[in-house]
Every structure is written in structure tokens, then in C-alpha cells.
Amino acid sequence: MQLxxxxxxxxxxxxxxxxxxxxxxSLKPEYYYPLDLVQGLAYAFAFMAFMHMYRDDSSASRRNxxxxxxxxxxxxxGLAFLNLYIDWSLYExxxxxxxxxxxxxxxxxxxxxxxAKEWMDSDYMRGDAAESEEDADxxxxxxxxxKDRFFxxxxxxxxxxxxxxxxxxxxxxx
Numbered sequence: 493m494q495l496x497x498x499x500x501x502x503x504x505x506x507x508x509x510x511x512x513x514x515x516x517x518s519l520k521p522e523y524y525y526p527l528d529l530v531q532g533l534a535y536a537f538a539f540m541a542f543m544h545m546y547r548d549d550s551s552a553s554r555r556n557x558x559x560x561x562x563x564x565x566x567x568x569x570g571l572a573f574l575n576l577y578i579d580w581s582l583y584e585x586x587x588x589x590x591x592x593x594x595x596x597x598x599x600x601x602x603x604x605x606x607x608a609k610e611w612m613d614s615d616y617m618r619g620d621a622a623e624s625e626e627d628a629d630x631x632x633x634x635x636x637x638x639k640d641r642f643f644x645x646x647x648x649x650x651x652x653x654x655x656x657x658x659x660x661x662x663x664x665x666x
Contacts, residue, residue, distance in 0.1 A: 502608075505604075510532050513532030514528075516528040523578060537560055538557075569601075
């Protein structure tokens with residue numbers, strides 16, 4: 493079940509990375525345009541493969557997601573090294589922040605590819621009743637209690653805010 497949460501979170505992060513690189517495409521100098529555009533497209537394709545896998549959880553869609561994730565990771569590494577080379581050749585100084593970014597995001601991309609491989613090889617399917625019905629009922633009751641507590645607290649907060657606003661408005665009347 494934890495792997496499902498990893499896969500879902502990675503899909504959302506992939507969308508955010510695609511949007512980030514498209515935003516960089518519009519803001520950086522002209523020699524970075526192709527790098528950011530290709531990187532944004534790679535993450536956008538990875539997100540589309542994730543959404544296809546999310547909607548149709550079959551072994552073929554999982555394999556497709558893993559392959560696209562693997563390609564986007566290789567694209568990331570290639571473009572990150574090219575970006576470091578451009579920075580180094582333009583400014584004649586080692587881009588330490590770029591190297592740190594490469595290490596952190598490279599590790600994250602490798603970990604996401606590993607999770608996609610695990611997901612491709614797993615037998616778990618979304619919507620499977622892996623737990624017994626009693627466990628599911630107990631979890632749903634606990635979820636409902638948490639939701640009720642949250643909405644009650646939210647309602648009380650809104651009520652107090654309205655009372656405070658009414659007091660302020662009443663004090664302003666001449």
C-alpha cells in the first residue's frame with residue numbers, strides 16, 4: 493500500500509516538474525531554451541504516462557509508465573550535464589549549485605524509476621480489496637470521525653469569525 497502512495501506522489505511531482513521547466517523555458521536566456529523545453533516535454537510525457545497508468549491499471553500501462561519514466565530520467569541526466577557544461581563554459585566557474593541540483597534531482601529521479609519498476613513488477617491492482625471488509629469498515633469509520641471532527645472545527649471557526657465580524661460592524665454603527 494505504501495508503494496501506491498509513492499507512485500501517486502511521484503506522478504504529482506512529475507506534473508510540477510514539467511510546469512517548472514516550462515516556466516524556466518519562458519524566463520531563461522536563449523541558450524537554455526532547448527534544454528528546458530526538452531526537459532519539460534520529457535516530464536510532461538512521463539505525467540501523461542502516469543495518468544494513463546492511473547486510469548487503466550494494467551500490466552501494459554505499468555510497463556509503459558516504467559519505460560517513459562526511465563527515458564525521462566536519462567533525458568534529465570543528459571540535459572543536466574549539458575546545462576553544467578554550458579554554465580561552466582559561459583562563466584568559467586564551476587557551477588556548484590547546479591552540481592548540487594544534479595545530485596539531489598538525479599537521486600530523486602533514480603528513486604522514482606526504481607519505484608516505477610517495483611510498481612510494474614507488483615501484483616497489487618488499484619481497487620483490489622487487499623484488506624478484509626472489517627478492516628475497511630473500521631478505517632472508513634475512523635475516516636468519518638476525523639472528517640466530522642475537522643468539519644465541526646471548521647464550522648465553529650467560521651461561526652466565531654462571523655460573530656466577531658458582526659460585533660465589529662455593530663460597534664461601527666453611529
